[in-house]
Amino acid sequence: xxxxxxxxxxxxxxxxxxxxxxxxxxxxxxxxxxxxxxxxxxxxxxxxxxxxxxxxxxxxxxxxxxxxxxxxxxxxxxxxxxxxxxxxxxxxxxxxxxxxxxxxxxxxxxxxxxxxxxxxxxxxxxxxxxxxxxxxxxxxxxxxxxxxxxxxxxxxxxxxxxxxxxxxxxxxxxxxxxxxxxxxxxxxxxxxxxxxxxxxx
Amino acid sequence: xxxxxxxxxxxxxxxxxxxxxxxxxxxxxxxxxxxxxxxxxxxxxxxxxxxxxxxxxxxxxxxxxxxxxxxxxxxxxxxxxxxxxxxxxxxxxxxxxxxxxxxxxxxxxxxxxxxxxxxxxxxxxxxxxxxxxxxxxxxxxxxxxxxxxxxxxxxxxxxxxxxxxxxxxxxxxxxxxxxxxxxxxxxxxxxxxxxxxxxxxxxxxxxxxxxxxxxxxxxxxxxxxxxxxxxxxxxxxxxxxxxxxxxxxxxxxxxxxxxxxxxxxx
Numbered sequence: 278x279x280x281x282x283x284x285x286x287x288x289x290x291x292x293x294x295x296x297x298x299x300x301x302x303x304x305x306x307x308x309x310x311x312x313x314x315x316x317x318x319x320x321x322x323x324x325x326x327x328x329x330x331x332x333x334x335x336x337x338x339x340x341x342x343x344x345x346x347x348x349x350x351x352x353x354x355x356x357x358x359x360x361x362x363x364x365x366x367x368x369x370x371x372x373x374x375x376x377x378x379x380x381x382x383x384x385x386x387x388x389x390x391x392x393x394x395x396x397x398x399x400x401x402x403x404x405x406x407x408x409x410x411x412x413x414x415x416x417x418x419x420x421x422x423x424x425x426x427x428x429x430x431x432x433x434x435x436x437x438x439x440x441x442x443x444x445x446x447x448x449x450x451x452x453x454x455x456x457x458x459x460x461x462x463x464x465x466x467x468x469x470x471x472x473x474x475x476x477x478x
Numbered sequence: 479x480x481x482x483x484x485x486x487x488x489x490x491x492x493x494x495x496x497x498x499x500x501x502x503x504x505x506x507x508x509x510x511x512x513x514x515x516x517x518x519x520x521x522x523x524x525x526x527x528x529x530x531x532x533x534x535x536x537x538x539x540x541x542x543x544x545x546x547x548x549x550x551x552x553x554x555x556x557x558x559x560x561x562x563x564x565x566x567x568x569x570x571x572x573x574x575x576x577x578x579x580x581x582x583x584x585x586x587x588x589x590x591x592x593x594x595x596x597x598x599x600x601x602x603x604x605x606x607x608x609x610x611x612x613x614x615x616x617x618x619x620x621x622x623x624x625x626x627x628x629x630x631x632x633x634x635x636x637x638x639x640x641x642x643x644x645x646x647x648x649x650x651x652x653x654x655x656x657x658x659x660x661x662x663x664x665x666x667x668x669x670x671x672x673x674x675x676x677x678x679x680x681x682x683x684x685x686x687x688x689x690x691x692x693x694x695x696x697x698x699x700x701x702x703x704x705x706x707x708x709x710x711x712x713x714x715x716x717x718x719x720x721x722x723x724x725x726x727x728x729x730x731x732x733x734x735x736x737x738x739x740x741x742x743x744x
Contacts, residue, residue, distance in 0.1 A: 345588050346517065
């Protein structure tokens with residue numbers, strides 16, 4: 278039997294072939310490393326580094342950030358929300374409902390939804406102290422001039438935001454409006470709730 | 479077998495790596511996805527589908543709609559357009575300047591340079607961001623993102639577009655009667671449609687003289703009247719499917735797919 282096979286297949290006569298080890302050619306290693314490098318470069322430029330928010334055609338989180346719409350009234354509202362939540366929301370609440378013993382509500386507040394904006398704009402510029410009635414409740418607290426350090430545009434955006442959010446439907450405030458109020462009252466000492474009542478809207 | 483353990487290890491590592499790439503990485507990346515806010519708005523997106531529409535997803539699945547319809551809009555690029563909103567105090571200077579500048583089809587960097595130039599001359603501009611691609615604005619206003627499918631199980635992405643893409647069909651065709659007539663007899667409303675009719679979702683009732691018509695009965699176009707003396711009434715599945723189709727809306731600008739909404743003029 279064995280002889281039969283041997284005679285019919287005369288290629289190898291020295292038993293079973295055996296795999297031996299051979300050195301990997303240098304060019305293959307170099308090619309692999311180069312492909313890995315190019316792959317890495319491509320990945321770095323196009324992947325957004327696994328950021329779940331980055332989809333094509335955007336290639337990185339920075340590029341996506343650059344393409345966010347940032348003009349017009351809608352963008353001002355977004356800016357107002359951002360400023361509100363970092364500056365005002367801590368006490369007045371991100372929902373505008375106020376917090377007991379910290380700050381009165383802004384949502385539906387008769388001091389916010391006024392036709393004019395001068396009196397409202399004065400509060401963050403000079404601060405407010407003493408008793409003030411808001412939505413039928415007495416609040417006896419102090420507010421620092423939180424808006425004095427904000428830019429005209431940011432303060433205008435945040436005033437617009439509180440006048441148009443949480444069901445409030447008052448008019449927008451522009452940066453020029455804030456500039457005028459700041460020029461009139463900026464640097465004045467804190468006003469009291471009683472004084473505020475006598476101010477025109 | 480020689481090197482058996484080595485071969486097993488190599489095969490195991492190869493399978494393991496592909497599992498990490500295809501299963502583990504997407505889970506890590508997307509499993510924490512949750513509702514987000516629509517850009518420059520306080521609206522939440524996506525809102526879960528109302529009950530009937532959610533059942534309609536199962537009707538969609540059962541009828542095999544995903545075999546011919548996709549729910550994914552592709553986007554190839556993004557282009558910026560600089561829009562002049564006010565010429566300011568020197569209208570002549572600004573309009574002269576504007577006529578020399580390229581205003582559409584810009585990258586964000588180019589758009590910023592252009593708007594800086596116009597602002598310096600005294601004009602006021604807005605930069606509009608618009609998605610670009612073969613599917614836009616035909617099938618949708620922006621690309622589909624994972625958030626669009628947050629409340630869908632199973633997700634009906636589809637892979638073959640024998641019929642139109644449905645990612646945004648609720649915004650495109652927001653008419654329940656149209657959807658139902660189209661399911662009952664596609665060719666009645668879309669000439670040369672290749673879609674098969676889904677008549678088993680409907681009941682054809684003979685109307686007896688003196689009977690009040692069913693409030694659900696389909697209203698057919700004039701050139702496609704229902705069978706004489708009969709009315710076509712959708713079964714619950716058909717109503718659910720129509721509700722699901724009308725709930726398919728992917729037209730809100732999101733952080734991951736930003737664009738400037740086109741204001742509809744009043």
